[in-house]
Amino acid sequence: MxxxxxxxxxxxxxxxxxxxxxxxxxxxxxxxxxxxxxxxxxxxxxxxxxxxxxxxxxxxxxxxxxxxxxxxxxxxxxxxxxxxxxxxxxxGSVNGVLTVTVSPAFAAKWLLPRIERFQTAWPDTDVRLDTNLKPVDFVAQGVDIGVRYGLGSWPGLISQKLMDEEVYPVCTPELLREHQGMRNPADLRRVTLIHDLSMDGHTGFPTWDKWLGKAGVTDASTGRGLKINNSAAVLQAAIEGHGVALARSVMAHDDLAAGRLVRLFRDVAFTSPLAYYVVFRGECSGLPKLTAFRDWLLEEAATSSHQPIAQTSADGS
CATH class of the missing domain: 1.10.10.10 (Winged helix-like DNA-binding domain superfamily/Winged helix DNA-binding domain)
Structure with a gap:
């Protein structure tokens, strides 16, 4: 022909x-x-x-x-x-553009500080981040893979758990020193609480009411405080000393490791029912650039979960 x-x-x-x-x-x-x-x-x-x-x-x-x-x-x-x-x-190649959808907060606090390692390992794959606050249509918007936070089920997508998450109060070392009497969860009644509203209304999303209830504090006024609808901004407000934030462990990991924040009341264990999942369309699951990025995410998550974090106790010691 x-x-x-x-x-x-x-x-x-x-x-x-x-x-x-x-x-x-x-x-x-x-x-x-x-x-x-x-x-x-x-x-x-x-x-x-x-x-x-x-x-x-x-x-x-x-x-x-x-x-x-x-x-x-x-x-x-x-x-x-x-x-x-x-x-x-x-x-069918690792070359070209890989479009990844993540929330702005997850991008800022977890993915971007680590993405250079993927780019070094896979220099022929160009990552394009779509930091949309709402779930996107993978087909209509040409998305290859994403990370979502929730219960693990999204129509039309395969989900693979990336990380579980704990929830706990955090503040700056300076704020902790200023409040030397903050030795048990009931003492949180005397400080400004910073609320994370990024998933407000989502079934199972941890709130101050739920954490304080788990800690046995039933008479705290949780309607007060600073309310922010972005998890990264919640942590930034805590870093700037505006109060005690109810932090999500995945978001707070690097700030704790760097000493910008300290975890309070480690004896109160509160695991969120929500978790992070890698999500992608089933028909794309065998694409080399997608599997490379998915495997890298899983390796990074495993590494992060095993990194020791220097902690300061609630009494500042």
Whole structure:
């Protein structure tokens, strides 16, 4: 079959017919108008028939012939199929762009501080982060893989648990020293509480009411304090000394390790019913760049969970 040898000529013909101009087609194809004209003439010679109407002088008027007009829809559909096939070929490689959806807070507090290690291991994969506050449509928005926080079930997606999460109060070492009497959970009644509203209303999302209830404090006024709908901003408010935050362990891990925050009341264990999950479409599960990123996420999560964190007790010792 000789058609593949004339793909460039077919593209030149289709672009010329669409723009009704060799010059405009040349700009699109990044060649000269003369090159476009020569490709069209080569195709005409191979077909043995003209593709554009010509005047008596032989000058080309870029109006396709009737036969050319009939062929154009199929030619354009063919190019669309070729482009789709090329994308499929690219999906089978670690090269190219990997689109990852995560929340802004997860990106800021966990993923971005670690992403350089993935880029070093897989330099041919370009990561594009989609930090949308709401779940996105993987198909419509071209998303390859994501990390979601919840109970582990999202329609149309395979989910694989990445990390469980504890919830506990945190504050700065300076604030802890200022409140030397803060030796048990009941003492939280005397400090400003910072509330995380990022998943407000989600079934099972930990709140100050739930944590204090687990700690045996039933008479604290939890309606007061600073309320923020972003988990990263909650921690930043605590780092700036605005009060005691109810922190999520995955988000707070690096701040605790760096000593910017300290965990209070370690004897109160509160595991969140929600967790982090890697999510992706089943039909994409075998793509090399997706599996590379998924495996890297799982390795990073395992490493983070085993890293020791220097802790300060509630009495400042």
């Amino acid at each position: 000789e058609v593949p040898a004339h793909l460039n000529a077919l593209r030149a013909f289709e672009a010329s017919a669409r723009h009704q101009s060799f010059s405009a087609a040349a700009i699109e194809l990044h060649v000269t108008p003369a090159a476009v004209g020569q490709l069209v003439r080569t195709l005409e010679e191979w077909l043995g028939a003209p593709l554009f109407h010509r005047s008596a002088s032989g000058r080309v008027r870029l109006m396709p012939t009737e036969a050319a007009e009939r062929a154009l829809p199929d030619i354009r559909a063919g190019f669309d199929r070729l482009a789709l096939g090329f994308e499929r070929l690219k999906e």
